Amino acid sequence: MSEKVTIATVARHARVSRQTVSNVLNTPHIVREETRQRVQEAIATLGYRVSQAARQMRTGRSRLLAVRIEPTRDGINGSVLDRFLHGLTETAEVAGYRVMLYTADDTAREIAAYEDLLSAYDLDGFVLTGTDHGDPRTAWLAEREVAFVAFGRPWDDLTAHPWVDVDGAAGTARATAHLLARGHRRIGFLGWPAGSGVGDDRRAGWRDALREAGIDPAGLDRAVEDGIAEGEWSMRDLLDADEPPTAVVCASDSLALGALQAVRAADPAVAVIGFDDTPVAAATGLTSVSQPLGEAAARCVDLLTAVLDGDQQSPEPVLLQPSLVLRHTA
Amino acid sequence: MSEKVTIATVARHARVSRQTVSNVLNTPHIVREETRQRVQEAIATLGYRVSQAARQMRTGRSRLLAVRIEPTRDGINGSVLDRFLHGLTETAEVAGYRVMLYTADDTAREIAAYEDLLSAYDLDGFVLTGTDHGDPRTAWLAEREVAFVAFGRPWDDLTAHPWVDVDGAAGTARATAHLLARGHRRIGFLGWPAGSGVGDDRRAGWRDALREAGIDPAGLDRAVEDGIAEGEWSMRDLLDADEPPTAVVCASDSLALGALQAVRAADPAVAVIGFDDTPVAAATGLTSVSQPLGEAAARCVDLLTAVLDGDQQSPEPVLLQPSLVLRHTA
DNA sequence: TATCCGAATTGGATCGTTCAAGATGGCGAG
DNA sequence: CTCGCCATCTTGAACGATCCAATTCGGATA
Numbered sequence: 001m002s003e004k005v006t007i008a009t010v011a012r013h014a015r016v017s018r019q020t021v022s023n024v025l026n027t028p029h030i031v032r033e034e035t036r037q038r039v040q041e042a043i044a045t046l047g048y049r050v051s052q053a054a055r056q057m058r059t060g061r062s063r064l065l066a067v068r069i070e071p072t073r074d075g076i077n078g079s080v081l082d083r084f085l086h087g088l089t090e091t092a093e094v095a096g097y098r099v100m101l102y103t104a105d106d107t108a109r110e111i112a113a114y115e116d117l118l119s120a121y122d123l124d125g126f127v128l129t130g131t132d133h134g135d136p137r138t139a140w141l142a143e144r145e146v147a148f149v150a151f152g153r154p155w156d157d158l159t160a161h162p163w164v165d166v167d168g169a170a171g172t173a174r175a176t177a178h179l180l181a182r183g184h185r186r187i188g189f190l191g192w193p194a195g196s197g198v199g200d201d202r203r204a205g206w207r208d209a210l211r212e213a214g215i216d217p218a219g220l221d222r223a224v225e226d227g228i229a230e231g232e233w234s235m236r237d238l239l240d241a242d243e244p245p246t247a248v249v250c251a252s253d254s255l256a257l258g259a260l261q262a263v264r265a266a267d268p269a270v271a272v273i274g275f276d277d278t279p280v281a282a283a284t285g286l287t288s289v290s291q292p293l294g295e296a297a298a299r300c301v302d303l304l305t306a307v308l309d310g311d312q313q314s315p316e317p318v319l320l321q322p323s324l325v326l327r328h329t330a
Numbered sequence: 331m332s333e334k335v336t337i338a339t340v341a342r343h344a345r346v347s348r349q350t351v352s353n354v355l356n357t358p359h360i361v362r363e364e365t366r367q368r369v370q371e372a373i374a375t376l377g378y379r380v381s382q383a384a385r386q387m388r389t390g391r392s393r394l395l396a397v398r399i400e401p402t403r404d405g406i407n408g409s410v411l412d413r414f415l416h417g418l419t420e421t422a423e424v425a426g427y428r429v430m431l432y433t434a435d436d437t438a439r440e441i442a443a444y445e446d447l448l449s450a451y452d453l454d455g456f457v458l459t460g461t462d463h464g465d466p467r468t469a470w471l472a473e474r475e476v477a478f479v480a481f482g483r484p485w486d487d488l489t490a491h492p493w494v495d496v497d498g499a500a501g502t503a504r505a506t507a508h509l510l511a512r513g514h515r516r517i518g519f520l521g522w523p524a525g526s527g528v529g530d531d532r533r534a535g536w537r538d539a540l541r542e543a544g545i546d547p548a549g550l551d552r553a554v555e556d557g558i559a560e561g562e563w564s565m566r567d568l569l570d571a572d573e574p575p576t577a578v579v580c581a582s583d584s585l586a587l588g589a590l591q592a593v594r595a596a597d598p599a600v601a602v603i604g605f606d607d608t609p610v611a612a613a614t615g616l617t618s619v620s621q622p623l624g625e626a627a628a629r630c631v632d633l634l635t636a637v638l639d640g641d642q643q644s645p646e647p648v649l650l651q652p653s654l655v656l657r658h659t660a
Numbered sequence: 661t662a663t664c665c666g667a668a669t670t671g672g673a674t675c676g677t678t679c680a681a682g683a684t685g686g687c688g689a690g
Numbered sequence: 691c692t693c694g695c696c697a698t699c700t701t702g703a704a705c706g707a708t709c710c711a712a713t714t715c716g717g718a719t720a
Contacts (some may be wrong), residue, residue: 005449006706017670022708049449053386054706059677062383064430069416069552073687082412086399098451100394101419101429119379121428228613257613280613283558283587291356336676347700352678362698384676387705 016041025050040229062122065092066100068110068129076292080276080293081129084151087297088127090120093307097124111140118146125304127151131163133197147307149300153317155197162303164296169205170196170273171289171322173247175273176209178324179247184271188238188245190231190255191222202251202275220245224255231258239266247271248329253278256286260329271330285328292320335378344372355380390450394636395422396430398440398459410606410623411459414481417627418457418637425635427454441470448476455634457481461493463527477637479630483647492633494626494648498528498605499535501619501652502579506539508654509577514601517550518568518575520561520585523624532581532605550575554585561588569596577601577660583608586616590659601660615658622650 011018016039024039028298031039042048056062066089070081089099090159100115104110114137117123131138133156141148142161144182154160172189179187189206192199203221210217219241222234231254240260247270248263251258257273263270274281277290299318306315333339341348346369353361353364361369373376386392397418398412419429432447434440444467449452454476461468463486471478472491484490502519509517519536522529533551549571552564561584568575569592577600578593580586586604593600604611607620615622629648636645 004706008706008707018707019671019709020669023669026708030668035668047445047449049446050469051387051452052450053383053452054394054675055708056383056706057381057387057677057706060675071416082399085415085431086401086433089399090433093433099431101415103420115377116379118383119377122381122383129693141509173331244531254613278609280610283584283610284614335677337678338676348676349678349701353699356678362700365698381676384705386677387676387707388678390705503716 005046006051007048009040010042010046010048013046014039031178033116045071046165056122059306060122062124064100064121064123065097065125065127065301066102066117066123067127069101069103070129071103071105080278080291083293084297087294088301090294091301095301097301098306107136109229110137110226114140114146117148118144124308125149127300129169147304149303149307151296153197153304158317159314162307162315162317163300164243164303164320166291166296166320166322168202168322169208170173171275171291171324172202172205172251174205174322175249175275175287175289176206177329178326179249179271179273179279179330180209180213182247182271182330184245184247186220186243186245186247187215188235188248189217189250190224190238190248190259191221192226192232193223193252199251206249226252226254228254228258228261231255232262233258235259236266239263247273249273249275251275251288253281253288256281256288256329257284260284260286273324273330277325281325281327287327287330288325289322290325296320297323332422335376336381337378340369343376343412344369346488348580358395364597368453371552378547383583386452390452391638393427394430394451394453395427395455395457395631396432396453397457398443398449399431399433400459401433401435410608410621413623414459414627417624418631419623421628425631427631427635440467444470444476448474454638455479457630477634478550478639479633480629481626483527486645489644492637492645492647494629494633496621496626496650496652498532498652499538501605501621501654502532502534502535502581503539503652504604504652505579505617505619505660506536508656509579509601509603509660510539510543512577512601512660514575514577515545516550516573516577517545518565518578519547519580520564520568520589521551521553521580522556523553528549536579556582557614558591561585562592563588565589566591566596569600570592575600577603579603579605581605583611583616583618586611586618586659587614590616591615603654603660607655611655611657612618617657617660618655619652620655621652626650 004261007018007021011021016035021039024036028036051163084114086114092099102113104113128137129146129152131150131152131154138161150163176187187210189203191203194200207217222238224234248259250259253274253276256272260272261262263272274286274288281288303315306312337348337351338353344364350361351369355365356589358366422429423611432443434443458467458478458480461480461482461484468491480493483495506517517540519533520531524530537547552562552568554560578589580589583604584603590602593602604616604618607618611618633645635641
């Protein structure tokens with residue numbers, strides 16, 4: 001509308017100095033109650049907002065967080081990111097931060113993106129997703145003392161950096177327990193080849209749950225790449241065994257969906273449980289393990305702001321429990 | 331590493347003044363070739379980057395675009411946003427802009443978010459998705475002369491503001507034509523209640539395609555809210571008619587998925603085509619109309635930067651053609 | 661009454677960039 | 691030879707916030 005409202009406008013209006021207004025905003029406790037209120041009122045009536053650019057220039061902090069938005073490899077699992085992003089943005093807003101996106105095709109480019117974001121935009125922190133064994137990104141960031149949180153455990157060293165994750169083993173264990181309770185004994189597992197932290201973890205949850213129930217898991221699982229087709233043929237393979245399973249837990253909804261197709265053709269009574277509770281699962285009535293993505297995002301922001309606001313250097317990691325969403329397939 | 335590299339560091343290193351460095355960056359044509367190269371070299375060796383905060387403070391422009399990330403209403407259609415966002419971020423990066431996210435539960439809050447983003451972050455422009463008839467957001471933005479593009483037509487006045495959209499009518503027409511070519515004559519349509527621009531458009535495409543083929547569309551369509559259950563019972567209703575359709579075109583993958591369930595129970599030969607080519611469609615083998623989201627995003631950025639860089643006040647809107655992704659269901 | 665204290669407030673400098681205006685030097689026209 | 695012009699480059703000021711050091715002021719103490 002009219003003139004630009006700066007801290008000086010507010011100061012004049014409240015008959016105090018610029019510094020007092022600044023104190024009201026940043027260190028309210030050192031300002032007398034009465035003065036503080038007068039300033040607050042002026043801020044409200046004038047509709048004043050701190051110029052982030054000016055503040056940033058002086059303090060070197062931008063109140064900006066960055067997340068990489070991935071090239072949606074697999075359409076099914078890609079939609080997980082969607083919910084995570086929303087949660088992140090929402091929680092960040094409450095904490096006074098904003099979320100900025102960036103893309104990167106490979107790790108080298110991603111590090112180049114860090115350099116740009118840090119030096120040009122003075123980014124405060126990063127949220128990483130899908131960190132790997134010995135991830136060069138975390139090393140790079142740690143070396144430069146840039147604040148970051150990973151959504152996903154650093155599998156080699158759990159204290160390497162702050163992280164938030166969902167307990168995948170607990171998820172598959174829960175799914176297995178559900179099937180056991182339903183009377184199933186021969187419960188199979190469709191997962192990925194050994195070596196990926198996430199995949200091994202999910203397989204372990206199933207295996208341990210079976211063993212605990214006194215059942216030998218040997219021969220009841222298969223390891224394939226992720227995908228619907230892979231799920232279908234490996235399930236068919238499983239069903240062709242001497243003693244085929246009467247139920248199967250899968251490491252992803254993609255695999256589960258494939259398994260479902262094999263099951264429909266062979267023996268529709270076989271129960272199937274997926275992982276991630278993607279829209280596809282909801283749409284097809286697939287029972288699936290659901291990750292609390294909104295909460296995961298919120299905790300990521302919590303950890304990051306804890307570091308940024310100097311409360312603590314390395315806040316306690318967070319391991320969230322998934323839940324089982326029951327639908328028609330189990 | 332060492333000291334912070336500012337424009338002054340570069341100037342000293344290249345033995346020119348600050349302003350000359352600034353000119354190299356912003357108005358290279360007024361700098362002598364030889365000097366320009368020397369400055370460019372200095373920039374490269376020192377790894378200098380413009381401080382966006384300082385630039386923003388002086389110019390009032392932030393090179394930041396904002397997009398709202400929605401609360402993922404329907405999981406199925408929600409994942410469309412994912413792909414769009416990725417395209418947006420990627421194209422924006424090339425044009426020297428960054429994408430910032432925000433959330434808002436309703437229109438009033440969204441406008442409040444505009445105020446904050448504009449005054450606190452000096453946002454340059456907005457990308458709106460899902461604009462409605464007489465959308466208060468577009469009015470608000472237009473009144474304040476804030477740059478924005480909508481992904482989705484302003485249905486009441488096509489010249490109201492810059493927009494990018496996908497030709498939904500062409501999509502359903504293409505789907506219908508495909509079915510006609512396959513020999514189908516009684517082709518039904520499952521769509522939404524009249525009143526939504528997008529829905530009416532998609533219905534019109536089907537209707538006109540049928541008429542053009544000399545077929546009366548009367549009685550062959552249903553109008554229901556979006557959803558799998560709705561799709562299922564309205565399809566069942568359609569199949570119960572005297573002369574049931576042998577194929578059906580749907581306004582969304584959700585409806586199509588419901589229709590598919592009804593079809594499987596009644597007459598598996600009936601062909602079904604969805605809309606949006608969501609991951610669910612890919613996973614379930616549903617033939618669907620696919621929107622070029624990546625390109626749509628890119629064109630949004632193009633339009634927005636055209637306005638921002640002052641090339642033109644109101645650039646020509648863009649209408650993109652969807653394509654038909656053939657799978658098993660048609 | 662003089663002195664001191666600390667809480668509250670003030671004015672000036674500063675962050676890194678761009679804008680506006682001024683300086684320099686070469687060259688051709690009068 | 692001088693003037694003006696153009697192209698090129700330089701200098702000082704400003705954007706709006708925060709930090710720092712200095713100052714005011716009411717009240718407690720000697």
